[in-house]
Amino acid sequence: MVKRDSYLKRLIHNMWNGEVKVITGIRRCGKSVMLFDLFYEYLLSQGVPEDHILKFELDQRRYYKYRNPITLCEYVEDAICDKKEEKFYLFIDEVQYTTKVVDEENGGITVTIYDMLNELKAYKNLDVYVTGSNSKGLSNDIATEFRGRATQIHVYPLSFEEYYSHVKGDERKALDTYMLYGGMPRLLALEDEKDKKDYLTSLFREVYIRDIVERNKIEREDILGDILNFLASQISSLTNPTNISNALTSMKNEKISSTLVANYVQHTIDSFLISMAKRYDVKGKTYFQYPNKYYYTDVGLRNARLNYRQYDPGHIMENVIYNELMRRGYSVDVGVVTDRSKGKNLQKEIDFVVNDADRKIYIQSAFRMDTEQKTSSELASLMLTKDFFKKIIIRMDIPHNFYDENGIFHCNLIDFLLGRVELF
Template sequence: MINRDSYLNRLVRHRWNGEIKVITGIRRCGKSVLLFDLFYEYLLSQGVADDHIIKIELDQRRFYKFRNPITLCEYVESVVQAKANEQFYLFIDEVQLTTKVVDKENGGIEVTIYDMLNELKAYKNLDVYVTGSNSKGLSKDIATEFRGRATQIHVFPLSFAEFYSYVGGDERKALDTYMLYGGMPRLLMLEDEKDKKDYLASLYSELYVKDIVERNKIEREDILNDILDFLASQISSLTNPNNIANAIASMKKEKVNPTLVSNYVQFIMDSFLISMAKRYDVKGKTYFNYPNKYYYTDVGLRNARLNYRQYDPGHIMENIIYNELLQRGYSVDVGVVYDRTNGGKTQKEIDFVVNDADKKIYIQSAFRMDTEKKESAELLSLLLAKDFFKKIIVRMDIPHSFYDENGVFHCNFIDLLLGRVELF
């Protein structure tokens, strides 16, 4: 069992806050283990009685009857009402949102699990936690359905620090493995290379793609797959729906509607398979509508999608840094600055503008800086910001971290991932 302390601590902090705790994330990333194992064991260690933790796993046959929201609500109410002076915890796994039933006792209206959860939330002696099948759109609907009455805790695949805490050994060797296969937890149980590749390929084709197709009633699954291929090959590169549509049209020899592509990209993002980083004008303090960057939630899934043909360590490193920053709870954008030398105005890019409340830092990702030209290019974008926020270059090719004469912090990649350096 891997201790996922950052998520566990969030669950602990939000106990009894009067809101429903909703755990979201890409499927198979460890949401159920977090709730039903790690948080469950924590509660037991704090003296909570086992029979005061109501656990309902809706994907298990013995709990199928509770897929009816009214049956679920009535059962839970019967437990908490019987001992109104005692505190209970409710865990529900794999909440399905599409199920609607008619409440005949209340005018024949249709009710969903949302309605029942909001009703259960009113009990002062009940603290509610749910994990959602993102194929049914839980995360997308939280704000509207729970109307500000839910706390969302988003779970990612294993970070490198979590991965390394389990595998141990040589850090660089472990990082090489992580950069190739990523951090889906089940991989830790597999030793054979082929088994790992087969597992990731199966996740992609049998779970994620089918989820997206079924939930969104996708008619052009071939275009969806083309988009997934394109985004996998273009991680850390700027693009937009028009570019994607043109690339697919050229390949398929048919016209492809950019609006269709834009919709499909949004469906992929709703499934948590990829995320988008918007471009931000550092001086103008405004966002650009396009182009943007897209990153895979797990680099192993990205590599599997391309059948390990395009293994670019520089781009994969940048993807991992982006995910690491999101996992730490930061807001992350792509920075745009302008070089006005020689009478021109050329856009330059800062890989990441990272915000933590009122604090800000700039980060460049550089797999190696082995030439003067490469070093100059990486430094130029940071220095063009011309402010006093901390500036960092994350590198693979240095044995330890240091500050240079410009005040730029050169950070060893592994030191960053293992939390040995302070970013802010």
Template sequence: MIKRDFYLERVIRSMWNGEIKVITGIRRCGKSVLLFELFYEYLLSHGVQENEIIKIELDQRRFYQYRNPITLCDYVESIVRKHTDQSFFLFIDEVQMTTKVVDKDNGGIEVTIYDMLNELKAYKNLDVYVTGSNSKGLSSDIATEFRGRATQIHVYPLSFAEYFSYVGGDERRVLDAYMLYGGMPRTLSIEDEKDKKNYLASLYGELYIRDIVERNRIEREDILNDILDFLASQISSLTNPTNMANALASMRKEKVNPTLIANYVQHTIDSFLIHMVRRYDVKGKTYFNYPNKYYYTDIGLRNARLNYRQYDPGHIMENIIYNELLRRGYSVDVGVVSDRTGKQNVQKEIDFVVNDGDKRIYIQSAFRMETEEKASSELKSLLLTKDFFKKVVVRMDIPHQFYDDDGIFHCNLMDFLLGRSELF
């Protein structure tokens, strides 16, 4: 069993807090294991009885009837009302599979799972936990749907630290494997490399794309696939729907509507497959509308999408750093600073502007800085901020961390991923 202590501790801290616990994340990233195995075993080890844990797995045939939220609510209420002297835990897996229904007994109003969960939350002897793999299915505004009474815990594929704690061995060799196959938990139980690749390709095509197509009633699956190919090949690069539409139109020899592209991209974001990062003007303190950057939630899925043909360690490293920053709970933007040279005003990019409450750091991802020219290019944007926030360069070509003469902190990627370097 792979330990997910980072998430398990968050779930434990949220017990009986009066809110619905909503555990989100891409499918097959470990949400169900976290709730139905790790947290379940924790409860049993702390005196909770098996019959005090109500488990409903909506992707299993024997639970299909509970995709009707009224049926689900009636079933749970029949237990907690009957045993008011007991405390119960309710686990619902893949809650986005529920449907909207009409409540004929109450004036024919439309009822959703949110209505039923808010009703169940009122029971003092019931603590509710749900998992979901789609922000649209759960609602992109969980706080609104649950009337401000929900605790969201987002689960990511395995971080490198989690991956390495299970695999062990030589750190660099394990990192190489992680940069190729990513952190989907199932890959760790597959030994053959070809089988790993087949699993990731199957997961992508038969699960994620099918989910996106069916949930959003996609009519142009061919264009959706082209978008996913484009985003996979362009991780860490700036783009927008118009640029994507033009690129696809040129390739396909047909007109492609940018609005259609924007909608399809949003569907991939809602499914937690892709992340979009906005650009932030560090000096002007405003956001740009376009272009944005896009990263894959799991780098192994990205590599599988391209059939491992486009292996760019610099861009892959940047994607992994971004995912790690999100996992740690930081708010992350792409930074923009102006460089005035004579009459010209050139925009320079900072890979990540990282905020933690009122604290901030700037991070550049630099696979190698083997020449003075390369070093100057990577560091200049950090120096242009002209402020006192900590500035960090994460690199692959240094054996240990150090501060340079400009006060910039140079950190080895391995130290960063394994938590051996303090950012704040």
């Protein structure tokens, strides 16, 4: 089992803070293991009795009755009410499976799991933790539904550092494998290449697509699949719902509305399968509405979606960097700067504008810079900012890190992913 210390430390840090701890992330990324194994074992090591940790895995048949939030709440209250001097912990896995119910005893009002959790967290002897795989009604609405009293911890598939801590060996070989199959934890138990591919393909078909279709009552699963294919083939490229709808209209010989596409894309984002990076005008300090960039939460799932036909290491590398920056908790945008030299008015791109509170850096992703034209292109966007924020080019083709004559830091990809360099 991979020790996911960064998440465990956050859970420990937020114990008994008076808020519901909401652990979000794509299904099968390790949320349940994080809570029900790693954090559970930590609590036991601290002397917490097993029967003081109340566990409900709502995707398991034996817990189906507790999808009713009133039934769940009443069970918990019965367990803790007469023991106010003792500390209890409540774990609820896959909270999105709960249903809304009508409370006939209290005037027929509609009750949700959020109502029950807000009631339960008022108990001073109960610390509450829930996991969920869908941001719709969960992370997007945490502030509203939990009345500003929730702490979100978002879990990603294994980072390269976590992955490498398990496989060890040659770093470059490990990275090549990681960029092909990604970081879904279950892969660590699979050695055969075919087994890995079959597992990722099955995850996509049997878990993610089925979840999105059922949860959002999708009528055109074929269009959803086409959108996922399009986004997989366009990672690190700018696009928008209109471009996607035009491409699908041409391919399917039927009119596909951009509104339908926009809704389906949002469903993939809500499921944590896809992330969207907005474009940010570095000088104007404003956001553009469209186009944006879309990245897969796990590059192995992206590759599996395309049946490993489009393996572009440069684009995959950019996706890996984006995921790593997000995993570290930074705010990440796509930068836009305008080149007005020689009467031109050209927009140029900075791959990532990375913010950490009041600190900012610019990052370019460059698989290799082996020609003068490629070097000039990567440097030009950074130089156009004309400010003093740190500028970094993350590269695959350099053996060591260095600053160039423009003060730009050239960083080896593996050193970045393994945390050997300080970004800020």
